[in-house]
Amino acid sequence: MAGGESGMKSYDIGVLGGDGIGPEVMREGLKVLEATAEVEGFKYELVEYPYDSEHYLKTGELVPDSVIDEWRTLDAFLLGAIGHPDVEPGLVERAVILGLRFGLDLYINLRPIKLYAEHLCPLKGKGPEDVDFIVVRENTEGMYSQIGGHLKKNTPDEVALVNGVYTWKGCERASRYAFELARKRAGEKGPEHEPKVTLVDKANAIRPQDIWTRAFASVAKDYPNVATDHAYVDACCMWMIKNPEWFDVIVTTNLFGDIITDLASMLQGGMGIAASGNIHPGKTSMFEPIHGSAPKHAGKNIACPLGMVGAIQMMLDYLGETSAASRIDAAVGNLLTSGTVPSADARSGIGTSEMGDMVVARVRGD
Numbered sequence: 259m260a261g262g263e264s265g266m267k268s269y270d271i272g273v274l275g276g277d278g279i280g281p282e283v284m285r286e287g288l289k290v291l292e293a294t295a296e297v298e299g300f301k302y303e304l305v306e307y308p309y310d311s312e313h314y315l316k317t318g319e320l321v322p323d324s325v326i327d328e329w330r331t332l333d334a335f336l337l338g339a340i341g342h343p344d345v346e347p348g349l350v351e352r353a354v355i356l357g358l359r360f361g362l363d364l365y366i367n368l369r370p371i372k373l374y375a376e377h378l379c380p381l382k383g384k385g386p387e388d389v390d391f392i393v394v395r396e397n398t399e400g401m402y403s404q405i406g407g408h409l410k411k412n413t414p415d416e417v418a419l420v421n422g423v424y425t426w427k428g429c430e431r432a433s434r435y436a437f438e439l440a441r442k443r444a445g446e447k448g449p450e451h452e453p454k455v456t457l458v459d460k461a462n463a464i465r466p467q468d469i470w471t472r473a474f475a476s477v478a479k480d481y482p483n484v485a486t487d488h489a490y491v492d493a494c495c496m497w498m499i500k501n502p503e504w505f506d507v508i509v510t511t512n513l514f515g516d517i518i519t520d521l522a523s524m525l526q527g528g529m530g531i532a533a534s535g536n537i538h539p540g541k542t543s544m545f546e547p548i549h550g551s552a553p554k555h556a557g558k559n560i561a562c563p564l565g566m567v568g569a570i571q572m573m574l575d576y577l578g579e580t581s582a583a584s585r586i587d588a589a590v591g592n593l594l595t596s597g598t599v600p601s602a603d604a605r606s607g608i609g610t611s612e613m614g615d616m617v618v619a620r621v622r623g624d
């Protein structure tokens with residue numbers, strides 16, 4: 259980050275629109291970023307990268323290590339989505355997404371679940387006061403650690419092995435982030451709010467996951483004013499539907515966090531509206547919608563860009579542009595409570611670019 263000639267802060271932001279609907283939602287997100295920067299008075303340079311699946315199909319090239327080194331020098335990174343039907347499943351996703359998460363040690367995957375307007379929630383009798391929690395997903399270990407492989411592949415004797423990796427450091431730092439976040443949310447929400455962190459695991463069936471139980475308990479001692487709770491991941495899914503208001507901050511493993519947040523996204527209106535931050539506090543971090551490339555919706559101008567907009571809001575908050583982040587939050591809230599947006603999925607009847615324009619107008623206060 260540098261101060262521009264005008265004294266305005268200026269940020270270098272890496273951008274990779276990616277595959278499928280990725281570039282479409284990125285285009286709308288960047289429109290919102292541009293309008294917000296003009297109104298709020300900060301500058302940025304976009305550094306565009308080509309490493310999507312089309313690039314791989316044309317050149318055979320995945321992200322080189324030297325580029326991952328370069329990403330560390332940026333202020334932040336924005337990703338649309340990766341995943342192409344003509345490429346081996348997960349190949350480019352692992353290169354880009356895991357390249358960023360593991361390469362930059364982005365050990366927190368932060369996923370806010372916030373319902374802006376009751377009509378977006380499929381649950382009967384639940385409104386914005388009931389759906390407002392945040393999931394802290396450990397982001398560099400667990401079942402995604404890429405340790406495993408096949409023996410005697412494509413024979414009747416084939417064996418596939420995968421190792422779940424849980425380190426004390428990984429469990430401790432994710433838990434600490436969750437408790438700090440609970441404390442911060444309590445400060446923002448006022449004295450009525452009772453901060454709570456819920457650990458979600460499956461330590462009854464997967465006994466080594468009790469490293470999470472012990473690391474969580476040891477961190478909790480430093481936060482006597484934050485309540486603690488625990489749910490096995492299967493029960494967590496049930497409670498999220500039955501009583502989403504019970505959750506404040508959830509901390510969980512990489513795999514469980516990935517899965518429960520797709521479910522949780524439906525409580526706030528769907529995959530099209532859910533955003534995430536891949537964070538290493540104090541270092542270059544990456545922000546993206548939680549959805550993938552949704553190939554069936556690509557090129558039709560029907561994907562909802564609000565997840566990408568939410569990712570940009572999270573990025574600005576992370577960069578310390580809190581007024582800009584609040585402006586986007588208010589713009590999206592105003593749009594979704596205005597009665598003009600029936601849903602945040604591809605059947606909303608509102609085009610991707612039209613939805614982007616609607617947010618931009620509200621950011622500008624038109």
Ligand SMILES: NC(=O)c1ccc[n+]([C@@H]2O[C@H](COP(=O)([O-])OP(=O)(O)OC[C@H]3O[C@@H](n4cnc5c(N)ncnc54)[C@H](O)[C@@H]3O)[C@@H](O)[C@H]2O)c1
Nearest residue numbers: 339340341342351529530548549550551552561562603604
């Ligand atoms: N971070 C990432 O880039 C990421 C994440 C998940 C999946 N993927 C990849 O994306 C590809 C497709 O995966 P998938 O179909 O399992 O998941 P997906 O998230 O792309 O799509 C699942 C469904 O969610 C809905 N949806 C998603 N985004 C939407 C939006 N912005 N607006 C409206 N509706 C939306 C659509 O109905 C879609 O069919 C795969 O190649 C997968 O590997 C990438």
